[in-house]
Amino acid sequence: MARAMKVAIVDDEADMRQSISQWLALSGFDTESYASAEEALKAIGADFPGVVVSDIRMPGMDGMAMLKRLMSVDSGLPVILITGHGDVPMAVEAMRIGAFDFLEKPFNPDRMTELAKKATQARRLTLDNRALRRELSDGSVIMKKLIGSSPAMERLREDILDLGQADSHVLIDGETGTGKTLVAHALHAVGPRAGKKFVTISCAAWTEDQLQAKLFGPVEEGGLPLVDEARGGTLCLEDIESLSHPLQSRLLTMINDQAVPPETRIIAICNQHAPDKTLEDVLRPDLFYRLGAMTIVLPPLRTRGEDILTLFTNMSEQFAEEYGCDAPQVTAQEAAQLLQAPWPGNVRQLVNIAERAVLQNRRGSGSIASLLMADNEASGPALTTEGKPLKDYVEAFERMLIDNTMRRHKGSIVAVMEELCLPRRTLNEKMAKYSLQRADYV
Known part of the structure; x- marks a missing residue:
């Protein structure tokens, strides 16, 4: 599921901090409050997982000075400034410096919620792009x-x-x-x-x-x-x-x-x-x-054997976590169908099938076979894949089953033995055969 984004509220007036915090909390935001810019700057650094809502006029460091400091730390951090009636020119200057937007007192709370939603969406996209760039480097x-x-x-x-x-x-x-x-x-x-x-x-x-x-x-x-x-x-x-x-x-x-x-x-x-x-x-x-x-x-994916089941398991678990539901349990028949499918769209097609399988499982309807059939019909005449000996299908399914059970029980050998009704020696032999290491699941 999408991670919760924070809203840092900075205002020297306790009543204002409390009212903004309560309103945004009721709108589903995770709020944290600070009585001064100096206090907020100690907690808000680069890659802060959220946005900032701050009054402009505060004793000590004001909102404009704090904005400049925040922009020097993380120029992609959305900052929404709250201004008095006479502070609009100052707010326009703040937008030039890098503020996300501003609200003029007295403001409509719904307008604040709308701005906070836009700001958190922008922040989530910025952080996701940064994480992707780090991964790709x-x-x-x-x-x-x-x-x-x-x-x-x-x-x-x-x-x-x-x-x-x-x-x-x-x-x-x-x-x-x-x-x-x-x-x-x-x-x-x-x-x-x-x-x-x-x-x-x-x-x-x-x-x-x-x-x-x-x-x-x-x-x-x-x-x-x-x-x-x-x-x-x-x-x-x-x-x-x-x-x-x-x-x-x-x-x-x-x-x-x-x-x-x-x-x-x-x-x-x-x-x-x-x-x-x-x-x-x-x-x-x-x-x-x-x-x-x-x-x-x-x-091509169709030549990669049991990689197909490994990829499907990984992708479906990722989507299940994102959607907040359980990943579908693959039967022996479905495992064989996944292995025999021609996969004209290769890994990209498998990712789409895995996501749709998770959504189907969340609704409690549908099957992997129906998804594969619909995909193949939509793609027209498909590439064929050669048949494999029964032994290959059995081994691929067995490996997937042990792998999934180890993941679910976080490497607990005793729990896996009980669920699969396997003696310890047999489980150890099969894990060695399929290059499965307990340490990878703990």
């Missing part, structure tokens, strides 16, 4: 997002660690929904450029003139073209197959003008090309050979 965190123990995923992680340390440009290919953008971030995060800029653009999202201006300039309203913004770091070009031949030529010139090793590393992502063509067919040969010196081809 942390190699150890981002590698953990590449879930799976199949041979294909083991090779992919090894390739990322190897190629991430190199300086050559990289070409990433694979079916839609396989996680190519995540791999691009991982290549940047595990290499020597991790602390530098990672700049990304979709070549399919803009007209040729717009793309040329964004990449090479001139950029409207100032700013730098992306090739300059990414200098010293990584420039990620998604949908490289959409790049026109004139722009391919311009990009090739930029690459040829760079020293060795290149100042800016280019990671090119191909998101789709005709089944009877390769990326070599859609890029001019000289650009293909410059970009494709190192290539990563992501495995």
